[in-house]
Amino acid sequence: MTRTPLRPLARILSARQKGENPDVIERENIRLRHEEMREKARQRAEGRLVVLALLFFCIFGVVGGRMATLASSEPAEPTAKASTSRIVAQRADIVDRSGRILATNLRTHSLYAQPPHMVEPEKAARALAKIFPDLDEARLIKDFTGSRKFLWVKKKISPEQKQLVHQIGEPGLLFGPREMRLYPNGKLAAHILGGYGFGREGVYAAEVIGTAGVEKAFDDFLRDPAEQGRPLELSLDLTVQAAVERVLFGGMRLMNAKGATAVIMDVHTGEIVSMASLPDFDPNNRPLPLIEGDRADDPLFNRAVQGVYELGSTFKIITAAQGMQLGLVNAHTELDSQSPLVWGKFRIREWNNKNFGPKLSVTDMIVNSSNVATANLAMMIGQQRQRAFFSELGFFDPTPVELVEAPGAKPLLPKNWSEIVTITTSYGHGMSASPLHLATAYASLLNGGYRVKPTLLKRQGPLLGERVVSEEVSRAARDMLRQVVTRGTATFAEVPGYKVGGKTGTADKPNPRGGYYEDKVIATFAGVFPADAPQYVVVVTLDEPVETSGSKPRRTAGWTAVPVAAEIIRRTAPLLGLRPEIEAATLDELQLTKSR
Missing domain, CATH: 1.10.20 (Histone, subunit A)
Structure with missing residues (x-):
């Protein structure tokens, strides 16, 4: 310048x-x-004045805009306190195939304490111990009078408990909104639903996460905001599940069994309509897992999926079906049934040392449950072909059902599939599988011969896989199972109005110390109904049953598992929409009545 x-x-x-x-x-x-x-x-x-004026204008504009936004929005509780990420607490419902609630959400409150703000901490501790008997009064006094500035008292409380705590009048006891999972049917379908817990927690919100069952298997879906609260639809039928659990519990008590399980599956879709395991638990108050003792005694143990057992003679129809599929036999082919069958140092005998004579047809082999005839058919099939067929039916892998417990339940297979293993496996000994494995195999064999995949999700229409046996073989297998009920080892399975077919299986229970127990068995009945037009398979397994109505205790499946399965079918078939078939009376049974 x-x-x-x-x-x-x-x-x-x-x-x-x-x-x-x-x-x-x-x-x-x-x-x-x-x-x-x-x-x-x-x-x-x-x-400078112009700049200052513009600054004030912008500030008042932002404040005014924010006030307008707050005035036009719905009031809501904050989702987190001093948190850098939002805690998403909302979780979708779980419903059965008809839309009935199996799991939903409930708004409640949590209780926490800020000891520095407490006026009479010792009095408050004594009052809380009276409201919540599970709390330790001495521990509360120590926490309230110590150096802690914050502690949880109860993660969830009822409205009545909240009112009682409020009446204490202690300013250091505070409440936070909390969402919890509610299972309105209590123990019903407990092993399928699993349970829940809390993930990240804040004073004003907590993550509700699945800890077992479908709650954990579908945790991402149930918590996904993009699904907009769409419920998870299961294949279960709530009324059928309730009937199955009631009958199974009564049967377990009546047969003096330590545990029981039952599965009902749609043979065309693989949908599990009902799956029960006893003993059970209440998912609203899920217990801690057992640390010691037999794992099967844990109420959290799902016997239908996690329990792998030798399922006994229920495997014989699988051997028969493979033999017919390979063209080695048909339903009328006679097999050597002379007992005992000597193989090396082993002697294969019939149950209770029976002898069915020198020959049995394949049908009579199933009806009479002959170990010897089945073993001879298995030797005709051979090791490699038997192993391949069992693998095709899913017995070599965990069931693909949508439960987090399923992948860990792999069948127990022999290390060396020798000829003696081929013999024993043909009638259900020497390998162990779960009842759900058996139900899936029966569905695949009896639905016309198409493999199905078990699922807990509701499906629309049949979803069949590759063919495992022909339609003719499937029909012949159904006819054999029907004759087991009409004149064989499962006569107690007959249900008036419904043609039931099935096979019994009684296997000695392995002793953890080696060998087998002499007086403990696993009793199983695997069946199909209606047998002439199959819709559902049912599998019932009892752990250590003993029927004591006679002069001697009876443990075989025909006396234990079969009556329980028959009652399940009688109760559930009408619920599943199956009409009973009323057989027409003969002329001799008709009575002439006089008309007025």
Whole structure:
């Protein structure tokens, strides 16, 4: 910037020549300079005022906009306290195939304490111990009078408990909103639903996460906001499940069994309509797992999926079906049944040392449950082909059902599939599988011969896999199982109005110390109904049953598992929409009545 001098030399010399006063020029320049400085100061002040005005306008605009947003929004509790990430507490419902609630959410409260704000901590501890008997009064007093600034008292409390705590009047006892999982049917379908727990927790919210069953298997789906609360639809039927559990519990008590399980599966879709395991638990108050003792005694243990047992003679129809599929035999082919069958140092005998004579047809082999005839058929099939067929039916892998417990329940297979293993496996000894494995195999054999995949999700229409046996073999197998009920080892399975087919299986229970128990068995009945047009398979397994109504205790499946299965079918078939078939009376049974 060029600065003008106050006494410019040219003007001073010119003024002196003219006789003027040079000081006037200096005073004029000083005045002009001061005016220029005042003008710059004024412009600078005006600019600052404009900027300040714009700043205030923006601030009031933001505040006003925020106030408008809050005024137009719905009031809601904050989801977290001083948290950098939002805790999502909402969880979708779980419903049965008809939309009935199996698991839902309940708004409740948590109780926490801030000891520095407490007025009478010892009095508050005594009052809380009376409201919540499971709390330790001495521990509460220690926590309340110590150096802690925050502690949880109860993660969830009822409205009545909240009111009682509120009446204590202690300012250091505070409540936070909490969402919890509610299973309104109590123990019903407990092993399928599993249970829940809390993940990340804050004062104002907590993550509800699955800990077992479908709650954990579908945890991401149930917590996904993108699903907008769409419920998880299971294949279960609530009324059928209730009937099965009631009958199974009564049968377990009546047969003096230590445990029991039952599965009902749609043969065309693989949908599990009902799956029960006893003893059970209440998922609203899920117990801790057993640390010692037999794992099967744990109420959390799902016998239908996690229990792997030798399922005995229920495997014989699988051997018969493979033999017919390979063209080695048909339903009328006679097999050597002379007992005992000697193989090396082993002697294969019939149950109770029976002898069915030198020959039995394949049908009579199933009806009479002949170990010897089945063993001879297995040797005709051979090791490699038997092993491949069992693998095709799913016996070599865990069941693919949608439970987190399923992958760990792999069948127990012999290390070396020798010929003697081929013999014993043909009638259900030497390998162990779960009742759900058996139900899946029966569904695949009896639905026309198509393999199905077990599922707990509701499906629309049949979903069949590759063919495992022909339609003719499937029909012949159903006819054999029907004859087992009409004239074989499962006559107690007959249900008036419904044609039931099935096979019994009684296997000695392995002793953990080696060998087998002499007086403990696993009794199983695997059946299909209606046998002429199959819709459902049912598998019932009892652990250590003994029927004591006679002079001697009876443990075979025909006396224990079969009556329980028959009662399950009688109760559930109408619930499943199956009409009973009423057989027409003969002319001899008709009575002439006199009309008025």
